[in-house]
Amino acid sequence: MNNPIDAFPTSTRNRDISYHLHPYTNAVKHKEVGPLIIERGEGIYVYDENGKRYIEGMAGLWSVAVGFNEARLVEAATRQMQKLPFYHTFTHKANNPSIALAEKLVQLTDGAMSGVFFTNSGSEANDTVIKMVWYYNNALGRTDKKKIIARKRAYHGVTVASASLTGLAPNHKGFDLPLPQMKHVTTPHFYREGRPGETEEEFASRLAAELDAFIQQEGPETVAAFIGEPVMGAGGVLVPPATYWEKIQAVCRKHDVLLVADEVITGFGRLGTLFGSHKFNIQPDIMVLSKQLTSSYMPLAAILMNEQVHKTITEYTGELGVFGHGYTTSGNPVSTAVALENIRIIEERGLVENAARMGELLQSSLGALRDHPLVGEVRGTGLIAAVELVADKASRQPFDPLGRVGAMVAEHAQARGLILRNIQDSMAFCPPLIINEEQVGELVSTFTAALNEVAAKV
CATH class of the missing domain: 3.40.640.10 (Type I PLP-dependent aspartate aminotransferase-like (Major domain))
Incomplete structure (x- = not known):
């Protein structure tokens, strides 16, 4: 029997746009931009249909502790x-x-x-x-x-x-x-x-x-x-x-x-x-x-x-x-x-303890961005954190409209191979508990590069 997916003449992307109502998504905008289609996972990384690798900086939806291909x-x-x-x-x-x-x-x-x-x-x-x-x-x-x-x-x-x-x-x-x-x-x-x-x-x-x-x-x-x-x-x-x-x-x-x-x-x-x-x-x-x-x-x-x-x-x-x-x-x-x-x-595997150790590294590494011109607050504990972006650091004035700059940073990060979530203008981090020291560095450096790109534009 043929795979049911093969029965559709249009591309996977077009089928998604045509039939799939996504949660937490602007359905009108989705018809314009289409989905990022993830094909497979490996550790803290996921890969799209074109083979591009991404750090999954949100552990999916705050949820994958042991990585995306745990055989056990x-x-x-x-x-x-x-x-x-x-x-x-x-x-x-x-x-x-x-x-x-x-x-x-x-x-x-x-x-x-x-x-x-x-x-x-x-x-x-x-x-x-x-x-x-x-x-x-x-x-x-x-x-x-x-x-x-x-x-x-x-x-x-x-x-x-x-x-x-x-x-x-x-x-x-x-x-x-x-x-x-x-x-x-x-x-x-x-x-x-x-x-x-x-x-x-x-x-x-x-x-x-x-x-x-x-x-x-x-x-x-x-x-x-x-x-x-x-x-x-x-x-x-x-x-x-x-x-x-x-x-x-x-x-x-x-x-x-x-x-x-x-x-x-x-x-x-x-x-x-x-x-x-x-x-x-x-x-x-x-x-x-x-x-x-x-x-x-x-x-x-x-x-x-x-x-x-x-x-x-x-x-x-x-x-x-x-x-x-x-x-x-x-x-x-x-x-x-x-x-x-x-x-x-x-x-x-001592993943609670690893989260405590890597959490300290993540918090301190993101904390180094407190002097960045776009950053109002860095907050978090363990392996969960947020960087809140502001229009003016002294007054804590948010950007107008709220969420536009956060979305820009998320888009630039994704283009560089890092999936994050902007909650209005707060950039959320929640990587899998298996993340190691080198990967924390990769995550933060990729985010910093995206942040700098957006700063040059706004």
């Missing part, structure tokens, strides 16, 4: 495909990889978590978290305690409910979002939100006081949870100010508000610690994991619950007769088998 993950998927390619976890059914992965994830939290629920993506996971939080409060008879507080510029997904938690305008425009139960407070970005003369700790205290006042204004009996990324990713790689998480947690405990740590990006080594919660001493009631859980080789996400949440939900299912929620591929045996092998690789 392919073999793990193949073995499980041959043995049991699919089975569900509904109605008292299970499979061994999902059992083993749930146990492993709980062990990795050193007992802080006791229950696990699997979904297919971070968006689905955060959507499920909302339902779990509501279910939990209904179980406790707190039927009005349903509002969830997130932050402006947060990213928690794209389903109707999780996009409502997300604090980014493009996720709301045209979709009639956010839902009214989802609220947003100030972004913890000291460079943009700090006041003149204010220290980081004073800024953190102000944000905690804002949260406290907001909960009291809404009524603590109506506020169910606070959700946050340990480091905000798609909002611009925003590292929280000193003492922020300590003070936010205190407010949550004061008002009996559940704390949800969205570790979709920060989990499994990204910050140089196994979880972002470890980096900032966060003690969440619920954790959400995805992306580097399988290095995105297979779709999978996991919700981890502490003993109180897990026990309450479990007992309520007995009262109602069922936990009426789940996905066809919740706990898919192939996805969970790949996750187990991915975690083994991270542990065996």
